[in-house]
Amino acid sequence: MGRITFVEHNGAKHPVEIEAGKSLMEAAVENGIPGIDADCGGACACGTCHVIVDKSWVESTGEMYASEEGMLAMTPEKTDTSRLSCQVTVSESMDGMVVHLPEFQM
């Protein structure tokens, strides 16, 4: 249905085919994207699926709940467009989206 590109901190790009309804974290893990550890399996409890959404795409990632905000607040590399990828549901409108990976996960 489309592609999302994960960009490592060193600039390496990883385009992946996306499937609507899955989480962004699942798309990353299933495609072996380095740096997405997802230790809690998507329960919004570990913060190891942190991504930084390209500014032009941040609105398409939807609203953030308090639990995600709280977890992100403990993330050293948090930015204005940070998200926990397990809390972002992939949709067809995300075709072409670019997300960046932090240098380190927690």
Ligand code: FES
């Ligand atoms: S996978 Fe643990 S917070 Fe996202």
